Amino acid sequence: MSKETVLITGASAGIGLALAEEFAANGHPLVLVARSAGKLKEIAADLRERRGVACEWIAADLSQPQAPQQLYDETVRRGLSVGILVNNAGVLWEGEFDSIALENHLGLVQVNIAAPTALAHLFLKPMLERRAGRILNIASTSAFNPVPSLATYAASKAYLMSWSEALALETRGRGVTVTAVCPGFTETAMIAPEGRKPMTLPLVPNLTPQQVARESYEACMAGRALRVNGLMNRLAIEGLRHQPFWLRRELVGLMEKWGI
Structure with a gap:
């Protein structure tokens, strides 16, 4: 059987490159x-x-x-039928909210929220017409809690996760699946800019892009609505989800304050 054509954004490095390798394999x-x-x-x-x-x-x-529309138009011009859309491209800015330039916050919102939304809207329609297709959105474990010093990034991933789960319900029974995956810290340039020590969490080992890609591929092809990547990340998220929201917020704030 012929396999679906996969469009992957942010495919030149990190998780995106690993996803390209996984789908190609x-x-x-x-x-x-x-x-x-x-x-x-x-x-x-x-x-x-x-x-x-x-x-x-x-x-x-x-x-x-204008990039999402131009990208979609180019696939149409080339006669490409995209069966799986992978929204992987993302931007992260670390620091207190007021210390980061407004243009950087707005650029993050454009890449992390507006572009995936536009691409899904463009590519979903022909998928529904064919009654066949998949959308894979790369969110983050940051989606589950507010994160000081990553405020806009975490909020953008919360949007991506919530939006994906809503689309998964809307498309149920219509031949299309929508999956959000939530990696924790992954060994890419995004979490270690300019050669700095990578971001980490206590007792939770950083993932490799290959681990994330493998789990993400499996979740996408199984049509799962949500997948947290990595066993320790899943355990950590489950532990936090059973705590009162105020306590989760304060714990995350203390971890950021103490640099852990």
Whole structure:
């Protein structure tokens, strides 16, 4: 049987690159999306050679409001039928809210919220018409609690998780599944900018992009609405979810204050 074509945003590094590798290993044709045309071209050529799958690429900057529509139009122009949309591209700014430039907050909202929303709206319609398709949204364990110094980022992931679960209910029985996955800290450049020590949580080992990609692929193909990546992350989230919200908020605040 032919496999669905997968469009992955933020596919040039980190979790996005690992997802491209995972889907390719399972025989899926790919459409890779990121800002760097040169890097995408190299990755696409490598995956074609090693994995034997069709692999196209489209350079797009999702921080620009018009980018989702332009990206969709380009897939139509090329005659590509996207069966799985993976909203992976994301931005993180760490620091107290008032110390981060307003343009950075708004750029984060554009990439983490507006772009996935627009892309899902564009690609979902033909999926529903075919009564076949999947959407995979990469959220975060930060979605479950407010996180000082990551306030806007955590809020954007909370939106992504809640929105995904609502779409999963709306599309039930219509041939389309929507999955949100929630990795904890993962060993990528996002959590260790400029060579700094990676962010960590006590007793919770950081994940690798490959671990996240493997679990995410399985959850997507199984049509699960929500998946927290990593056993220790699942245990931590379950423990927090049974606490009063005020206590969860204060615990997260103390962890940030004490640098743990």
